[in-house]
Amino acid sequence: MITLFTWPTPNGQKIQIMLEELSERYDARPVNILRGEQFEPAFLKISPNNKIPAITDSDVVRDGAPLSVFETGAILIYLAEKSGRFLPTDGSQRAKTLEWLLFQCSSLGPMLGQATHFRRYAKQDVAYAVERYTNEATRLYGVIERQLEHTAWIAGDDYGIADMATFPWICRHRRQGQDLERFPRTKAWLGRVSSRPAVSRGMDLFKDVAKQAPLDDEAHQKLFGNQGVLQ
Template identity: 50%
Template sequence: MIQLYFWTTPNAYKVSILLEELGLAYSVVPVHIGKGEQFGASFLEISPNNKIPALIDDDGPLGQRIALFESGAIMIYLAEKVGSQLYPADPSKRYAVLQWLMFQMSAVGPMLGQAHHFRKYAPARIEYAVERYTNEATRLYRVMDTQLGRSPYLAGEDYSLADIATYPWLRAYRLQGQNLADWPNLQRWYSTMRARAAVQRGLAVMAEKVDRNDQAPSGDRWQNLFGQNQFASHKN
């Protein structure tokens, strides 16, 4: 059985959507990051970087249990586990997917996350930071819109891990200072992604558990998500 350690964040949704696309059975282990459960010793054994998602597969390589952290690594593992065309065997197609998956991991996630933070969650508005990360979000949207003007999906003609990884981060486009109408190719792709049944199922995971207190966190919750609790020593 696959166990997905999960909270309702873009990186975790990447994996829940993929599991739904692959049709793999899994159970969800909630890790409430607003309450600081990501710092618990048992979770740190699986995810030493204290981030979700993480995954345990009791039927890993050679039938052995495997534990993984980092959403990109988890996605590659799951696609390879079943030989999915979402991560194709053809090297030319595989590297096209890999480069756009790495683009999401290195740019889309981190930079849009900073736009979220400084536009909504920072305790004081810092105009330089707001401008810098909003501008970077705009640049990344332009890169994606240009690519999607050349092909239906980010890595080419076929739907892939790259699309699954990127879509959850773009759902908060307003927080990133963006209007999808400004990016017609991206808007077309976004609508296609949103309509997929597996995407909808993946986004429905733990929907009833969404904690509105974490939409405007304060006190210990803010510290757990953004503050000093992130930088404290948590021993596993």
């Protein structure tokens, strides 16, 4: 069985959506990143980069312990391959899906994350950073908009892991300084993904728990301080 270690952030919600889409039983455990639980030794054993999400799979044992997987792209590929769903087996379409998944992991997510940070969470107003990352977010939205001119879903004609990876970031467009009226195809795609019951369930997982963990000074330090940096 899959055990998911997560928190309701965009990266956590990617895997939450995938597991709900698979409609198989899994165990979900919150890792309160606002209180530093991502730095606890037990979690670091399965996620050495001290980031959520991570999974373990009790069906696969390595060195006496369940297989663990960290990094969202790797987790999505692992779950897709294990289930035989949401990742094409055809060579060209598989490559296209992986292309857009890695676009999300390497470009879209990091840049939208920076835009959100400097617009919403930075303690100092850094005008250059706000402009830099908001503009880059706009450019990346344009990349998606052009792709959706030719396809119904991010990577082609079928819904898949590229959509699951992208959705939790795009649904936070206002935090990134983006107006979806400028991107009508992206807005329509967002509506199609939102209408899926599994997506709603995945997005809601641990949301109530997170509401009880305020973003106070301690949380800000845990998230954005130098904890975990070798001294």
